[in-house]
Amino acid sequence: MSENSAPLIIGFLCNWCSYAGADMAGTSRAAYPSNIRILRVPCSGRVDPMMIVKCFQEGADAVLVAGCHPGDCHYNEGNYYGRRRFALLRELLDFMGVERERFRVEWVSASEGKRFAKIVTDFTNEMTKMGPRKAS
Amino acid sequence: MSRIGVFVCHCGTNIGGVVDVPKVVEAAKQMPLVVFADENKYTCSELGQASIRNAIDEHRLDRVVVAACSPRMHENTFRRTVAAAGLNPYLLEIANIREHCSWVHSDHDEATVKAIDHVQMAVAKVARHEALFPKTIGLTKRALVIGGGVTGIQAALDIAATGHEVVLVEREPSVGGRMAQLDKTFPTLDCSACILTPKMVDVAQHPNITLLSYSEVKEVRGFVGNFEVDILKKAKMVDHSKCTGCGTCWQKCPGKVSSEFDLGLGQRTAIYIPFAQAVPNKPVIDLENCRYQTFLKWDESQGGKKPPECRICEKICPTKSIDWEQQDEIVTEKFGAIVVATGFKTFDHSVYGEYGGGRYPDVISSLQLERLMSAAGPTEGEVVRPSDGAHVKNVVFVQCVGSRDDRVGRPYCSKVCCMYTAKHAIMLKEHDPDVQCYVFYIDVRAGGKDFEEFARRAQDESGAIYLRGRVSHIYQDGKNLKVLGEDSLIGRPVEIEADLVVLATGMEASDNADTLAQTLNISYTIYNFLIEAHPKLRPVETQTDGVFVAGSAVGPRDIPECVAHGSAAAVKAVALLSQDSLKSDPLTSIVDPMKCVGCFACKVVCPFNAIEEQVTRDKRTVSSINENLCKGCGLCVVACRPGAINLRGFTSQQLLSEVLTLVRE
Numbered sequence: 001m002s003e004n005s006a007p008l009i010i011g012f013l014c015n016w017c018s019y020a021g022a023d024m025a026g027t028s029r030a031a032y033p034s035n036i037r038i039l040r041v042p043c044s045g046r047v048d049p050m051m052i053v054k055c056f057q058e059g060a061d062a063v064l065v066a067g068c069h070p071g072d073c074h075y076n077e078g079n080y081y082g083r084r085r086f087a088l089l090r091e092l093l094d095f096m097g098v099e100r101e102r103f104r105v106e107w108v109s110a111s112e113g114k115r116f117a118k119i120v121t122d123f124t125n126e127m128t129k130m131g132p133r134k135a136s
Numbered sequence: 137m138s139r140i141g142v143f144v145c146h147c148g149t150n151i152g153g154v155v156d157v158p159k160v161v162e163a164a165k166q167m168p169l170v171v172f173a174d175e176n177k178y179t180c181s182e183l184g185q186a187s188i189r190n191a192i193d194e195h196r197l198d199r200v201v202v203a204a205c206s207p208r209m210h211e212n213t214f215r216r217t218v219a220a221a222g223l224n225p226y227l228l229e230i231a232n233i234r235e236h237c238s239w240v241h242s243d244h245d246e247a248t249v250k251a252i253d254h255v256q257m258a259v260a261k262v263a264r265h266e267a268l269f270p271k272t273i274g275l276t277k278r279a280l281v282i283g284g285g286v287t288g289i290q291a292a293l294d295i296a297a298t299g300h301e302v303v304l305v306e307r308e309p310s311v312g313g314r315m316a317q318l319d320k321t322f323p324t325l326d327c328s329a330c331i332l333t334p335k336m337v338d339v340a341q342h343p344n345i346t347l348l349s350y351s352e353v354k355e356v357r358g359f360v361g362n363f364e365v366d367i368l369k370k371a372k373m374v375d376h377s378k379c380t381g382c383g384t385c386w387q388k389c390p391g392k393v394s395s396e397f398d399l400g401l402g403q404r405t406a407i408y409i410p411f412a413q414a415v416p417n418k419p420v421i422d423l424e425n426c427r428y429q430t431f432l433k434w435d436e437s438q439g440g441k442k443p444p445e446c447r448i449c450e451k452i453c454p455t456k457s458i459d460w461e462q463q464d465e466i467v468t469e470k471f472g473a474i475v476v477a478t479g480f481k482t483f484d485h486s487v488y489g490e491y492g493g494g495r496y497p498d499v500i501s502s503l504q505l506e507r508l509m510s511a512a513g514p515t516e517g518e519v520v521r522p523s524d525g526a527h528v529k530n531v532v533f534v535q536c537v538g539s540r541d542d543r544v545g546r547p548y549c550s551k552v553c554c555m556y557t558a559k560h561a562i563m564l565k566e567h568d569p570d571v572q573c574y575v576f577y578i579d580v581r582a583g584g585k586d587f588e589e590f591a592r593r594a595q596d597e598s599g600a601i602y603l604r605g606r607v608s609h610i611y612q613d614g615k616n617l618k619v620l621g622e623d624s625l626i627g628r629p630v631e632i633e634a635d636l637v638v639l640a641t642g643m644e645a646s647d648n649a650d651t652l653a654q655t656l657n658i659s660y661t662i663y664n665f666l667i668e669a670h671p672k673l674r675p676v677e678t679q680t681d682g683v684f685v686a687g688s689a690v691g692p693r694d695i696p697e698c699v700a701h702g703s704a705a706a707v708k709a710v711a712l713l714s715q716d717s718l719k720s721d722p723l724t725s726i727v728d729p730m731k732c733v734g735c736f737a738c739k740v741v742c743p744f745n746a747i748e749e750q751v752t753r754d755k756r757t758v759s760s761i762n763e764n765l766c767k768g769c770g771l772c773v774v775a776c777r778p779g780a781i782n783l784r785g786f787t788s789q790q791l792l793s794e795v796l797t798l799v800r801e
Binding site: 008010013019020022023024026027029031032033034038039040041043045047048049051054058059060074075076077078081085110117 | 206208232233235236237239240242243246247249250253254257442451489659679682722741743744767768769770771773775783786788791792794795796798799
């Protein structure tokens with residue numbers, strides 16, 4: 001919740017695919033809005049759903065988790081665990097009063113730089129339209 | 137209190153052209169625990185690295201943040217830099233302000249704000265880094281090769297040539313695999329046995345290779361460099377240390393059964409070697425079909441006449457090698473590396489009802505035709521019909537049987553069938569100029585050195601008629617077979633009267649490839665082919681360190697590819713075995729035994745079997761991480777209910793502190 005009311009998006013990117021995909025966006029100069037702040041994690045399965053809850057509690061407007069495409073996980077099956085945990089997390093976010101649209105899970109491979117830029121652009125635009133999150 | 141130094145890189149104009157670097161430096165100086173901040177034109181240059189080393193000295197820095205390009209680019213460079221100045225290399229954090237900032241944002245103010253945020257996150261994280269030390273682990277300088285086909289033989293010979301000990305485990309009584317069953321090889325028409333048997337003999341005689349035939353891998357424990365493997369040595373009932381392989385026993389044995397090696401076209405005895413050039417050239421007794429065993433198992437209640445005691449082999453063996461007391465035996469051996477080369481088997485065409493479903497004796501598979509063509513085969517190289525022994529004149533080949541066919545669950549191309557069918561057409565013509573071959577195909581896939589020329593030769597010189605289309609029906613018509621199909625290029629149905637129909641059966645993973653993969657903790661596809669670590673850049677490694685895969689166990693491959701992969705796997709195994717010790721990555725999970733409740737939810741999710749049970753001094757069973765197996769994915773951290781597990785380098789506290797710097801501005 002920066003002063004200019006631009007949405008704060010926190011991105012958890014897996015080291016092997018999506019973080020590299022975001023690097024790829026850089027090397028191919030695929031521009032996207034600067035609202036996202038990126039955390040590097042080894043695997044989307046490392047992202048604790050409670051960490052995402054914490055992000056929302058502390059005032060983040062939106063959270064993006066990006067990992068390898070299903071079947072491509074560097075650790076064989078980490079993203080499968082992540083996928084199931086996040087499906088459950090959505091129920092909790094509903095309960096907390098966090099709109100579903102504010103939490104996104106995307107699969108971005110290391111070669112999908114342009115796609116990463118598009119995902120972040122779309123997500124940011126959508127969040128700008130929704131406006132800042134009301135205090136819960 | 138930490139003393140953190142921040143180094144912001146201009147990267148020429150790559151970062152400096154967009155991000156206001158001096159402003160980032162000023163902001164960094166205000167951050168908690170930061171005692172020094174500076175900028176560099178190129179931090180990765182020798183000059184830039186020297187400035188980090190000097191600042192560490194001068195300002196007694198104990199942690200370093202480099203704000204520059206992606207950590208995937210230079211994290212290791214800067215780890216070495218701080219290590220050179222006496223810091224632990226893991227007390228470093230990179231803020232990615234190039235790929236994730238200056239290269240994707242054009243607004244200077246926004247980019248600068250974001251760069252400051254990323255530096256702030258890195259500062260918060262680095263403050264919670266701890267010194268980590270890679271563990272040194274010893275290793276057993278021996279390799280295990282599973283599978284004694286041409287791939288396994290090549291791998292074993294190449295590893296042995298470097299002076300390392302190799303154990304080659306083969307399930308069958310002889311090495312040689314599928315290649316030993318072939319008559320000739322495409323596109324050179326080399327005699328398969330002539331080029332393979334010398335290698336088989338080399339494997340048996342090499343001083344560094346121990347050949348365990350008629351044996352299987354049952355259990356694998358341990359980790360890279362330190363595997364412990366249980367190998368089941370099946371009872372051969374023949375003492376191979378005494379046996380000379382003279383052959384008297386298998387010439388006299390009355391127990392005749394259909395030969396697996398000749399794919400049902402010939403017979404073997406109950407005490408047997410699978411084929412004449414078998415290595416080891418010493419027999420085993422097939423207990424299911426041995427008459428003495430039938431005699432032993434017989435009891436009155438079955439009724440009928442008591443079978444004869446037989447024991448002819450024992451009576452005539454000149455070296456008294458028959459040992460009825462032999463039992464299956466499990467031996468445990470230690471290895472540093474494992475090469476898996478379990479190969480393939482051919483598709484069972486009996487699921488194709490329209491091709492007779494395996495009922496017609498004269499509808500055979502291509503591998504059966506190889507046996508018929510082989511001079512060492514059941515017909516000594518004469519291609520005759522299995523039904524009545526007549527010489528064949530009209531032969532129809534049907535391509536893609538169990539390949540490129542979704543209906544039978546085999547959508548993939550088996551790669552070698554187009555070429556071996558061309559070979560068969562050429563060779564049948566060579567055997568008998570009166571033979572006419574017809575080939576029903578979908579496409580002719582002849583990608584490879586001299587392959588296309590070879591496939592053309594089958595048509596142009598050997599006169600094989602290639603018909604593009606599928607066969608719809610095969611039925612017995614008197615002594616001959618009627619083949620109904622379609623020539624889709626002229627759009628007409630075709631009917632051919634054939635003496636012999638040869639089905640180009642595709643490749644599938646060998647039996648129990650999935651069980652073995654589970655034992656080794658490596659992945660496999662839905663078709664049970666093994667999965668390599670990367671299909672292009674790491675073709676023989678697997679996700680499990682120290683386990684390598686090669687040959688057609690990974691997917692359909694021809695002989696040259698299998699040999700190349702066998703050698704490639706050998707090089708990777710040798711590279712591992714030539715080290716004096718291994719270093720483990722310290723970025724692993726760690727368990728706090730005081731918090732662990734022993735639920736082992738972590739064990740369920742761990743993809744690497746790295747979670748072990750440990751009993752504490754107060755007799756609680758808690759989880760503990762085998763750091764040699766752990767790859768640091770962090771799945772267990774999230775699964776852990778009491779929060780007893782953390783991931784070094786990515787602790788929950790570190791991630792939280794990064795998040796908090798963003799939201800508490």
